[in-house]
Amino acid sequence: MSWIQENKGPAAVLGLAAAGAIGLGVVWFNTWSEATELREQFDLANQTIAGLKSAKLSPTPENLAKKQAMVEEYGQAVTKLNGVLTKLQPQGQAMSNTDFQSKLKKKVADIKKEAAGKLPAEFNLGFDAYENELPKSDALATELSQYLDAADEVVRLALKSGLAAVESLERSALSAESSSGTKPAPAAPTGEVTRRRTLTLTVRGDQPALQAYLSALASPSQIRFFTITRLLRIENEQQEGPARSVVTAEPPPDAGLNGAAAPAGNAVAAPKSAKGAPAPADSKIVLGAEQLRAYLEIDLVEFVAQQNTAPAPAPAR
Numbered sequence: 001m002s003w004i005q006e007n008k009g010p011a012a013v014l015g016l017a018a019a020g021a022i023g024l025g026v027v028w029f030n031t032w033s034e035a036t037e038l039r040e041q042f043d044l045a046n047q048t049i050a051g052l053k054s055a056k057l058s059p060t061p062e063n064l065a066k067k068q069a070m071v072e073e074y075g076q077a078v079t080k081l082n083g084v085l086t087k088l089q090p091q092g093q094a095m096s097n098t099d100f101q102s103k104l105k106k107k108v109a110d111i112k113k114e115a116a117g118k119l120p121a122e123f124n125l126g127f128d129a130y131e132n133e134l135p136k137s138d139a140l141a142t143e144l145s146q147y148l149d150a151a152d153e154v155v156r157l158a159l160k161s162g163l164a165a166v167e168s169l170e171r172s173a174l175s176a177e178s179s180s181g182t183k184p185a186p187a188a189p190t191g192e193v194t195r196r197r198t199l200t201l202t203v204r205g206d207q208p209a210l211q212a213y214l215s216a217l218a219s220p221s222q223i224r225f226f227t228i229t230r231l232l233r234i235e236n237e238q239q240e241g242p243a244r245s246v247v248t249a250e251p252p253p254d255a256g257l258n259g260a261a262a263p264a265g266n267a268v269a270a271p272k273s274a275k276g277a278p279a280p281a282d283s284k285i286v287l288g289a290e291q292l293r294a295y296l297e298i299d300l301v302e303f304v305a306q307q308n309t310a311p312a313p314a315p316a317r
Contacts, residue, residue, distance in 0.1 A: 082193055085303040090224050092146035097134040100141035100148075104130055107152050114156075118165045125151045126171035126199065140176045147174070147197060150225045150300050154199055157223055161213035163205035164291065172198040197300040198230075204293050210234070217298065231297035238290045 057063050095103070108124050124131050127148060135141040151171060158166050174197070203213070216222040217229055 078193070082303055082305075085226070086305050089226060089303055090146065090149065092142055094138070095142045095145045096138045097136075097141040100145050101130055101134055103145060104148060107148065111152065111155060115159055115166075118159060118163075119155075120167065123169070125155065126169050127151075136176075140174070143174060143176065147171070147300075150197070151199055153223050153225060154201070154217075154227070154298060157216050158201070158203055158213055161205075161216055162209035163203045163213060164209070165204045166201060167204055167293075168200075168202040170200040192304050195302045195304060197302065199298045199300065201296045201298065202293065203296065204291060206289065206291060210292055210294055226301040226303070228299040228301060229296060230299050231295070233295040235293045235295075236290050237292070 057067065104124070104127050111125070112119055112123065122128075125148060127144070130144070135144055151169070155166055155169060203210070205213075214229060214232075217227050
């Protein structure tokens, strides 16, 4: 008698298990085959779409008309945006070269008086060449006048933000300043949307003041001109962190309280809480209160008013 006949129950279980395994294998194989086929179809569809995107536009009249309509719509949107931004920026007023020199001297005198020693002794808002020399033409003086207003606002904003000093200020020259003769600068090339002028500053102050200054430069409520801080380099007066012995030094119990003198040497005084009581020992200020020296390159963006350069219609015959 065979084992199957002697063990009908276990044999039946094993038979069912084997049949189930075969069935599951068939289902898995069919699923895997179907998934592979779908993946191949998906990859083929992606390749087809990529090929269509990179294919050149067929030069049919219909496609050409659609493309021209899209280009025209894009041009109208750019012109509309340019018109809005042009109106938002400060508008310059005509000025003679003698009036510009008087305006420059007045602005320099006013800002030096308000700065109270926070500016260099020789400081002319970057317009040193015109302290004793007139611009070449009234057209150049008009353009320099608006440039002067922007430089004045940038420096005043630095002082208003709490910076300790503006150590230097330089500006990029206008194209008309280097041109010979007294003729005005040529008109902007067709298609030019913006012009860029650059102010280069070196300022000194603590971290909160520098942060306030950078935020103000990007705020339209703080400055009238469109500015972009294109380059920023920061130098800390402390090139190395404090020694561990300085950080862990415990101040005297009454340091800073009841008029007691601050601890001598390199010991760090215990900071106070809002109520005047000593703060916990783990809240000592280690870094962040140092003076910083920052080098900034600030772009003044001027939006050029777009003019209609379309050719005039041919006269009717």
